[in-house]
Amino acid sequence: MDSTQLLKGVLDTAVLAVLENEDGYGYDIVRRLREAGFEEIGDATVYGTLRRLYTAGALTTYVVPSDGGPHRKYYSINEQGKETLIKQRKIWNKFATNMTAVLGTTKGKK
Numbered sequence: 001m002d003s004t005q006l007l008k009g010v011l012d013t014a015v016l017a018v019l020e021n022e023d024g025y026g027y028d029i030v031r032r033l034r035e036a037g038f039e040e041i042g043d044a045t046v047y048g049t050l051r052r053l054y055t056a057g058a059l060t061t062y063v064v065p066s067d068g069g070p071h072r073k074y075y076s077i078n079e080q081g082k083e084t085l086i087k088q089r090k091i092w093n094k095f096a097t098n099m100t101a102v103l104g105t106t107k108g109k110k
Contacts, residue, residue, distance in 0.1 A: 007038060011049050013088040014038070016058065016081050025064075025072040026050060050075055058084050 007014070018024065018032045030046045053059045058081035063071050077085070 007041065008045075010088075010092065011041075011045065012053060012058075013085065013092065015046065015049050015053060016077055016085040016088070019059070019075060019077040020082070020085060023074045023076040025074050029075065053081065057081075 014033060014036075015029060018029055018036070024032065026047050027043070029050065030041060030043050033041050033046065050059065054061060054075070058078065059075045060078050062074050062076070064074055065071050
């Protein structure tokens with residue numbers, strides 16, 4: 001099974017979860033996702049997801065000036081994003097429970 005296909009279906013949720021406890025700029029969010037085990041995630045994929053979540057109203061942004069380089073655009077989860085994340089967690093937990101049950105019932109069968 002190709003995990004990149006699975007990740008595409010849950011990337012919005014993963015990004016919201018990464019931002020739940022701490023704001024972040026694009027590459028920082030990519031790094032945190034990779035540290036969480038999603039090593040194959042592409043920068044462009046995450047940046048596109050951030051733009052989509054922002055446009056959908058789930059994230060806000062602010063710019064932090066930098067002395068040593070370009071300014072950084074930080075993303076922050078807002079109330080709408082938090083509500084979305086709560087709903088997505090419920091959906092994920094139900095899906096994972098159902099999938100675990102299905103995978104468990106076929107154990108040892110040919």
